Every structure is written in structure tokens, then in C-alpha cells.
Amino acid sequence: MATIKDLSLRCGVSVSTVSKALNGYQDISEATRELIIRAASEIGYFPDANARALKMKKTYNIGVLFSTLSNHGLRNEYFAHILASFKERAAKRGYDITFIEHNIGNRKMTYLEHCRYRNFDGVFIACAEFGDPEVLELVNSDYPVVTIDHAFNEAISVLSDNVEGMRQLTQHIIDQGHRKIAYIHGTKSSVTHNRLVSFNNIMKENGITIPEEYFKEGIYRSAESAEELAVRLLELPEPPTCIIAPDDYAALGVMNTARRMGLKIPDDISVAGYDGISVSQALEPKLTTIKQDTDKIGAEAAKQLINLIESPMTTSLDNIYLKVQLVKGGSVRNLNTI
Template identity: 40%
Template sequence: MTTIYDISKATGFSPTTVSKALNDYSDVSEKTKQIILKKASEMGYIPNSHARILITKKSWTIGILFDEKLNIGMKHPYFNAIIESFKENVESRGYDLLFISKDLGGNRTTYLDHCIIRGIDGVIIITSHPNNEQIIELINSDFPCVLIDNECNRKSSIHSDDVRGCYLAVEYLYSLGHRKIAHIYGSKDTFAGNVRLNEFINSLKKFNLPKIDEYLVDGGYFSFDGGYNAMKKLLELEDLPTAVFTAGDFMAVGAISAIKEKGLRVPEDISIIGYDDLDICKYVTPRLTTIKQNTDLIGKNAADILINEIDKKICRTSMIIPVELVVRDSCKPIK
């Protein structure tokens, strides 16, 4: 069966140009289109189309672009839960999902090339580095896009209310009598890490608590090891914090491990509060107090926003999803 790669080799045009010509994109010259269409006809190229696609002028395919630096990918329970919710909502409306990569049929492509070649209707983007050139190229394209756990002034976005989440964490620790509160933050080149660090500092100000630079430690890309190593640095201080707020639950579990290794106890010696409310929070000892992100709502609303952009040509939408404090056993009042 003839593919666009066969036509590409026969004509000398790139797969992206071939795909654009076959789909009548306006940025391909009429002369180039005619060469490609003629060769496609000669080679017996048959588009894999169904009647619904022909009638609606849509591929009924949505792309998922997952690009993060921790290299956990879909194994990360937070993003896995969001994608599962998103999948359930778009599939119920007749869409298929396609994971967007830079490697298509053994050929290196850009994310945008992949989207064009596959003819997707829209894409959700989950990335820890939105300033990546290929991500920016896709954001600047005509494809309907929704960024998850990020903000963008050019495309739609959805994320949790980190302002409220950080305030709830500090407020709760303050209510327990804690005045020496440290923060293990996520990498500043991530949206969540940067925002939560800034909002933690703003929350300290609201309770007239001092910002102690030694109490602010980089935990990297929200991993167990990042939290463990950051907590070890805090434990080297002469004046230990009585509570630590981490920007992610994996980091919180790593911090608890470092505290126990030091011969101290949670929460008797140091209280710990996380962020996410992953399932692991219920099973670690002590059970982790945390800020819950509503992954079901994030996934559902991401689906609604993207499909509205595809069907109704609705312009950029920005949505913030509420969070809540989940109290368990890892925090204790100061006597």
C-alpha cells in the first residue's frame, strides 16, 4: 500500500509537504500540489478515510504530546490520572487518541510535522519545558492546543489553583503553631515549581512569617530523590524547621525517608505536607497530609476546551481548577 513516505521519495518533497498537498493546505504552491497529486494518483495512493471524515472535514483524532524532563512519562500517577480522564471524555464523543512523538515511521520529525502528517484535529500538551523550540513551533501553529499544568498567552491552558494551594498549606501549618516553615520547591524552569515557590513566599508574608533563604531548597523535577536530597540539606542546618511544605508528593515521601534516616520522626519532630494527593499518600507512614489536585476535573475540562476550539472555533481559554487541603497524619501541632 502506497504511503506518503513513498510519494515523498518519488517526488523529492518532504513528508510534511506531501501531507499538506494531499490535504490542500494553502501554504503549498499550486505547482507543487499538482506534482504531488499526479504522482499520488500514478502510485495508487488511497487515503485512509471514512465517510465521517469526508463529511465533517475532521480526522476525529486528537494528539497527546507528553514531554517532561523527569523521564517517568505516563508512569507518573498525576499525569496518568489526567490523561485517563481526558481520554474518557474525548472517546465518549467519538475521538481517537494519538501520542505525538519526534519519530514517525523511523523518520525524525518535529512535533508539528507529526501533527500535520497525521492530520489531527487538536492536541493537548503536557510539558515541563514549554520554551522548547519544537513546543513553541506547535504553540505558534494553527492547531487547536491546550496546555496542561501550564499557562500561555497564545494557546488555551488549564492548571490547578496553586495560589490557593500554597496558602492552604501555610495556613494549616500556621494554625498548628508552626513558625519555622521550609519549602522544598520544584525546578524553577517548570511552571508549577516556579509558581508554588513564589506563592509559598507570598503566603509567608500574609502570616507575617520571615522568608529564610536556607529554608528554600530546590527539589528538582518533583522526584523522590529530589525531595530526599533537599531534605538532607535542611537537616544540616543548625536551626531546623519544624515543618516542611513540598511542591509534590513524591518529594514529600523522599523528605520523610531522609528524616527517618536521620533518626528523627514525622510528625513528632518535623511535620511534612505534600502537593498532589497521589494514591501513595494513603499508604506511606505516616499517611501524608497534602494539597489535592483534581485530576478528573483537569482532564474533563481540558477535553471540553479543546473540542470547543475544534468544533466552535472558540478562541483561547484559560481555566484554573480548585484545590483542597487533605489532612492525614504527617503534621502535628507545636506545643
């Protein structure tokens, strides 16, 4: 079995440098860290996890809370990319991830109890009902916590710039000549609030008044919910010319409903989404949407959480906003040419 001394000789560095690189110390360059990690893999060196935990007072294990709110679960492309990127970045820093569950064998426990049972170093909340008392208990605990898609004062939050994203999307639709724009928004959250505020502000800036019946509350990433709400919108005495869905999965539901009602997209009804998942660009017509950088969201969440674990006194609990990109598909008709 390879030893840490074997690894130091292989890399031409001291045993101390090897130890620091494998244990995530910040005073080791990224190039040296990658060299040592690659060499460790090549010679089959694995540090003793128990010895390392005792020495460093860390388990190098991060708890991931993914309490799915839809039937898609981990197959949901949006979350799958985020989690894959998070895991990859965490692994480079020497951390494993474990999903937080309610049950260990036959024993039922809260999220916080599971974290304490596993002795996690920190927690990443990827998908959850953020108002759930168990989630709030976890956020308010002494664990370092990073969330996505929701902001807490007690945690670092990694978010796409939803205000700017909705501004770009809505203004593009208006520039295409639309004035009757309906918005199926998600359930109450900081993401929903910011998107709604941005939507209403852009409407006001363009002198457009949207009737109350054009606003519908749906469920994020639920095509079924969007289908039902689309029927109500399209059956209005004065239906909208464009429907914005809370995300691309929901936009698929809107498009399905429109087609069942004999409507063509975008000739009879325009549809826009949010997220920029790959399937949205495989449709005909391609979906107009806002692309979120899911790989960057996951990588940034891992970076911030590990910084909070390793350097809590120099890592502030901030909201981190990432840029988004407008994708101009063919699902929004240009009414200016009529």
C-alpha cells in the same frame, strides 16, 4: 455490516440526527448522543473514518504530547488519571488520541511535523519542557492547543488553583504552630511562580520571615531530587520544623531522608506535599497535602480542546482554574500543644 440507516431505525431518529450525534454537533442533546453511541456499539456500527474525514474536514484524532520529565512516565499516578479522563471524554465526543513522537519508523521529525503528518485536529500538551523550542513552535502553530500545569497566551490552559492551594496548605502549617517552614519548589514555570508568590504572601501576612536557605529548587515528581535537598535542609545549623515538597512523590523522598537520619515524622520533622495521589494516604502517617482533581483536569482539558476544534470563533483562549482541597494528614505536627 450495520449501516447508518440501521442505527437510525434502532434509535427511532433520522439519519441526519445520527450523523450529527456521531460527529459531535452541538445541537444534539447529550441524552440523544449517548443513546446513539450506545446503540452503535450494540449493533456494531462504525462510521467510515476516511469518508467522515473528507466530509467533515476533520480526522477526529487528537495529538497528545507527553514528554516525560521523570522516570515515572505514564506510570505516574497524577498524569495517568489525567490522561485516562481526557481519553474517556474525548472518546465520548468521537475522537481518538495518538501520542506525539519524534520518530515515525526510521524518520525523525519535530513535534509539529508529526502533528502535520498525522493531520491532528488539535493538540493536548500534558507533560513537556514548556520552554523547549519545539513545544513553543507547536503552541504558536495554527493547531488548537490545550495545556495543563502551564499557561500560554496562544492556548487554553487548565490549571488547579495553585494560589489558593498553597495558601490553604501554608496557613494550615502556620496554624499548627510552625514558623520555620522550608519550601522545596519545582523548576521555573507559571505553576511554581504562583505557588511561591502565594507562599511568601501568607508568610508576610503572618509576620514570618523565611531565610533564603529555606528555599530550594527541586524537580517536580522526583523523590531522588527531594532526598538530596532534604539532607541540606536538615543539616542546617537551624533546620526547619516543616518541609513543604513540590508534590507528593517529592514528599516521599523527604520522608525517606528524614527516616534515614533517624528522625520521626512528625515528632522530629513535619512534611507536607501537593497533588493528593492515593499513595500519600496509604502512608503512616498519612501525608498532609493539597488534592488536585485529576479526573476533572483531564475531562475539562478534553472538553475545552474539542470546543476549540469545533467552535473556534466562540471558544476563548482562557486560563481555567479548578478548585483544590486541603487534606489534613498526620505528617504535620501540632506544635501548639507542646
